Amino acid sequence: MSAAPGPRLILASRSAARRAMLTAAGVPFTAKDAGVDEDAIKTRLNGIEPAALALELARAKAVAVSTRDPDAWVLGSDQTLALEGGMVSKAPDLSAARARLVSLRGRPHALHSGVALAHAGQVVWSSVDTARMQVRAFSDAFLDAYLAAEGEALLGSVGCYRLEGMGAQLFDRVEGDHFTVLGMPLWPVLAELRRAGVILA
Template structure:
C-alpha cells in the first residue's frame, strides 16, 4: 500500500465494513458537525444534494484537524413522498414510518466527499430506488422485535444486510449505495489520490 493515510469521517459501522471488506487501510475520526444546521439551510426537495453537502461538511471538519491525511466523508438521505425522512426517534416512530412506506417506493441517496489540506477535492452521489412489499402487521411487529433499537441508527429504520431485506420486493441500484456509500466511485478516487494502488 502507499504512504498516503485515509481517515473515515463517519461513525457508520456499515461504511467501516465496506472499506474493510474492500481491503482499504483507514482510521476513523468521527466528524463533529451540526447536521441539523446544514439541513436547515438546504433545499429539502434536493435530497441528493443534501447527501453530498453533509459528506463535504464532515470531510472538511476532520481535514481541518488532520490536513495531511485524505479524509473521506459520507452521508445518506432518504426521499419519500416528496420529502426528506430523518432517523426515527423511537421504535413507535419507526413502526409508523415503515407502515407508511409499506407497498411504496423511496430513494436512498448516498453522498461521499474526499478532502485533503482542508479542501474538498472530490464529491459525488449515487441513488438507489427501493420498493417495499405490502408486508403484514404481524411481520412488521416480528421485524421490529428481532432488530430492536439498532434500527434507530438507520435513516430508513432498516438494514438491507439484515432481516430488513425481507421488507422489500425490488431494489434498483447499487447495493453499496443502499448500505450508505457509493463505493465504486470512492475506490476510484482513492486510487487517483494514491491511497490505493492503481
C-alpha cells in the same frame, strides 16, 4: 482497522455499515466522528433537493475532519431518503421506527448516498448515487418480528432498515447499487482512492 504506512485515510463517519464496507474491501483506514451539526446544515439549506443535501452533508463531514488533520485524506459520506417529494430523517426511537416503516409500506422511495474526499481542509472530489427502493406490503406480524429481531440497530439507518440483514425481506425490488443502499457508493470511492494514491492502483 489500523492505517498502513503511507497516505492515511480517515472515514468521517460513525456508520458501522460504511466501516464494514471499507474493511471488507481491504482499505486501511481509521474512523472519526465528524462532529458536524447536521440539523443546522439542513436548516441553512432548507428546500434543497435530497440528493444535493446528501452531497452537502458528506462534504461538510469530510472538511470538518480534514481541517483538524490536514495531512490525512478524509472520506465523508451521508445518506438521505426521499419519499413522494418529502425528505425523511432518522427515527429517534423504536416507536418512531415502527411508524416510519408503516409509512414506507407498499410505497417506493429513493435513497441518495453522497460521498466526498477531502485533503488539507479542501474537498477534492465528491459524488452522489441514488438507489430506488420498492417496499412490499408486509404484514403487521412481520413488522413486529422485524422490530424485535433488529431492535435499536435500526435507528442508525434513515429508513429504519438494514439491507444486509433481515431488512432484505422488506422489499419487492431494489434498483441501483447495493453499496449505495448500505450507505456509500463504494465503486466510485475505490476509483478515487486509487487516483489519489491512497490505495494501490
